[in-house]
Amino acid sequence: MKRHLISAADLSREEAVLVLDTAAELAGVSARPIRKLPTLRGRTVVNLFYEDSTRTRTSFEAAAKRLSADVINFSARGSSVAKGESLKDTALTLEAMGADAIVVRHGASGAPHRLAGWVTGSVINAGDGTHEHPTQALLDAFTIRQRLGSPDHGASGRRGAGLDGVRATIVGDVLHSRVARSGVLLLSTLGADVTLVAPPTLIPFGVGGWPCKISYDLDAELPKSDVVMMLRVQQERMTAAYFPTVREYRRRYGLDAGRMSLLPDHAIVMHPGPMNRGVEIAAEVADSPRSTIVEQVSNGVIVRMAVLYLMLGGVEGNS
Amino acid sequence: MSNRPDSRGTASGSGTANRRGAGNDRWLIKGARVLGGVAADIRVAGGVIESVGEGLVADGATVFDADGLIVLPGLVDLHAHLREPGREDAETVETGTRAAALGGYTAVHAMANTEPVADTAGVVEQVWRLGRQAGYVDVRPVGAVTVGIGGENLAELGAMAESAARVTMFSDDGHCVSDPLLMRRALEYVKAFGGVIAQHAQEPRLTEGAQLHEGEVASRLGLAGWPSAAEEAIIARDCLLAAHTNSRLHVCHVSTAGSVEIIRWAKSKGWQVTAEVTPHHLLLTDDLAENYDTVYKVNPPLRTRDDVTALRNGLADGSIDAVATDHAPHPVEAKETEWAQAAMGMTGLETALRVVQEAMVDTGLLDWAGVADRMSVRPARIGQAAAAGHGQPIAPGSPASFTLYDPAAGRERVDPAAHASKSRNSPFAGMTLPGRVHATFLRGVPTAGDRAGDGRW
Numbered sequence: 001m002k003r004h005l006i007s008a009a010d011l012s013r014e015e016a017v018l019v020l021d022t023a024a025e026l027a028g029v030s031a032r033p034i035r036k037l038p039t040l041r042g043r044t045v046v047n048l049f050y051e052d053s054t055r056t057r058t059s060f061e062a063a064a065k066r067l068s069a070d071v072i073n074f075s076a077r078g079s080s081v082a083k084g085e086s087l088k089d090t091a092l093t094l095e096a097m098g099a100d101a102i103v104v105r106h107g108a109s110g111a112p113h114r115l116a117g118w119v120t121g122s123v124i125n126a127g128d129g130t131h132e133h134p135t136q137a138l139l140d141a142f143t144i145r146q147r148l149g150s151p152d153h154g155a156s157g158r159r160g161a162g163l164d165g166v167r168a169t170i171v172g173d174v175l176h177s178r179v180a181r182s183g184v185l186l187l188s189t190l191g192a193d194v195t196l197v198a199p200p201t202l203i204p205f206g207v208g209g210w211p212c213k214i215s216y217d218l219d220a221e222l223p224k225s226d227v228v229m230m231l232r233v234q235q236e237r238m239t240a241a242y243f244p245t246v247r248e249y250r251r252r253y254g255l256d257a258g259r260m261s262l263l264p265d266h267a268i269v270m271h272p273g274p275m276n277r278g279v280e281i282a283a284e285v286a287d288s289p290r291s292t293i294v295e296q297v298s299n300g301v302i303v304r305m306a307v308l309y310l311m312l313g314g315v316e317g318n319s
Numbered sequence: 320m321s322n323r324p325d326s327r328g329t330a331s332g333s334g335t336a337n338r339r340g341a342g343n344d345r346w347l348i349k350g351a352r353v354l355g356g357v358a359a360d361i362r363v364a365g366g367v368i369e370s371v372g373e374g375l376v377a378d379g380a381t382v383f384d385a386d387g388l389i390v391l392p393g394l395v396d397l398h399a400h401l402r403e404p405g406r407e408d409a410e411t412v413e414t415g416t417r418a419a420a421l422g423g424y425t426a427v428h429a430m431a432n433t434e435p436v437a438d439t440a441g442v443v444e445q446v447w448r449l450g451r452q453a454g455y456v457d458v459r460p461v462g463a464v465t466v467g468i469g470g471e472n473l474a475e476l477g478a479m480a481e482s483a484a485r486v487t488m489f490s491d492d493g494h495c496v497s498d499p500l501l502m503r504r505a506l507e508y509v510k511a512f513g514g515v516i517a518q519h520a521q522e523p524r525l526t527e528g529a530q531l532h533e534g535e536v537a538s539r540l541g542l543a544g545w546p547s548a549a550e551e552a553i554i555a556r557d558c559l560l561a562a563h564t565n566s567r568l569h570v571c572h573v574s575t576a577g578s579v580e581i582i583r584w585a586k587s588k589g590w591q592v593t594a595e596v597t598p599h600h601l602l603l604t605d606d607l608a609e610n611y612d613t614v615y616k617v618n619p620p621l622r623t624r625d626d627v628t629a630l631r632n633g634l635a636d637g638s639i640d641a642v643a644t645d646h647a648p649h650p651v652e653a654k655e656t657e658w659a660q661a662a663m664g665m666t667g668l669e670t671a672l673r674v675v676q677e678a679m680v681d682t683g684l685l686d687w688a689g690v691a692d693r694m695s696v697r698p699a700r701i702g703q704a705a706a707a708g709h710g711q712p713i714a715p716g717s718p719a720s721f722t723l724y725d726p727a728a729g730r731e732r733v734d735p736a737a738h739a740s741k742s743r744n745s746p747f748a749g750m751t752l753p754g755r756v757h758a759t760f761l762r763g764v765p766t767a768g769d770r771a772g773d774g775r776w
Contacts, residue, residue: 087657108659113611
């Protein structure tokens, strides 16, 4: 594995498949009565969170603890960060504390890149600004492989398999979405055909070189989708002229029960959470059997275990 | 041999008195190729070029062997941030002008976004006086267009024009005079004293939170896009206003292919529009930001290869009049941050001529006479520094303000640690560039040079 995981583009197909296979292995541990492995005993994982994200932080925390790592939660609030300490000084402090891995969530795109230049430990990007969120993409890929790997839909769930031929449609605020950026990169690396659907205002200007197709018409894409991933519409976008009204957004890009019926029978519905029920996704859809939203959360822990295991477990301290 | 600079690569002494009037003020520059053309001797006395010709005799003058060097009129920078008063941690007039002299400059226009802002006669006179005291180049303060660069009320432009600093160029650089009515009034008002408005063209609503040129790279990096149209829209508007008011507009740091086209069109109409381009926009592109290295964060942002090509062609055909550095020093901590928090700007005074050689001369787009025109003659005219003796031909009677440059010097790596500027944020760090400034003379006084270089002094 690479020393850092900052972008989904850091992963080759082989490495990405290795993460998914390792996660599948570790899934067995989560099913045991004692859900702990000694692999990272004596290693220190720091969760450096500049943004509130209880779900992602606790997911990484659970993953590290199940591998017996020492976990330090360093949140921007209530620490020296609030007193205006620079990212560099925080990095040097964590370095001095002996952090083997720093899991960073930051509001500024590129903060993990900067951090990686100042520390010797591994940096894992847990979401940076509007850039990337690679472990989200990995857990999504894991979930897709698990769900679509059922007997009636080929053998894609097998060890070593990618997502070849899977048609994934990502819908919503792509412009500001780190989930979408990582998703496009990772899913296409694994062989999926990715389509982005959004109003043109929420498609990045320079999307031409991305390994995906672009569409403005959700209804046209749904019948051709094995996976539809709905992105959260942030509150602050709702008044910034990206679309006229929430009502119109829901009408054109929201996934309700009627639209869901356009999907093939085997298709799944994903959401990285937290959801705006009634905006991008209707309650009937979120709670339907197609929805993988709860699985995504539990798979998140497993996939992050796999990432930590592969990034830290390979060197000394591996048992 | 009494006027030699004090050490290799370092501008000489400090303070005017050390360099002016002490010892021999007569020089014989032997064998310099005038504007890169025919080699000639240049005799200097009393701060003026006395004669230019072949086989001139020393007659007691200090001899400078300039064999292989070219001589250009002293460079004139229309756009530098000397940071004083207020941000002396980044640069002072003394360090900034020393850097300028080492880069071959004899005049520098100092931008107004200091703390306090240069929006009164008092502040522009302070900057002007600091420049005189340092003595490396003529510092020509630029006055703010609006009070505090706030974009709301006109500053006392007339008072600055009539101050000892004799300000003729006004700019809110760093901010755009975005209010069209205010821009119109400013253009009209400065006609009374022959001023020019230097516009930082950036439509503010289109660039809210903007971080990097809006294109493939910014989209992939998740950095808020900085559209070309935000620059071009203001330039187009201001060209129309300059025509309507029959006044003078100067466009700062043009960075897009579209901007070049608009300016070319405005010039074809005969409107009084001039423009500048920075060395970094002639060489660097937005993909350098791939790793979020904040040294590449600048306003306007680095653009694409197509833009670089258009800017070079625009400079070559004269649509763009001048190269101006937009030298923007920042202390280390202002750059050692997340990209979005980092300060915008790059240093440039000490590398400008070398970058222009790389981008324009070695590519065959401009000869050395063209470089002299774009880096001295035209900027001197735009900034009205010509009246103070800048941008004059290398000919008898001209002030002896010139630069001796070796275009054939081996390519050397740029090392910001060795720069005279107080700041280290050079985007050319680690790059190899051709050429070398050997000496700069300001009215007959060497302000930069190396006696050791080839034992030429």
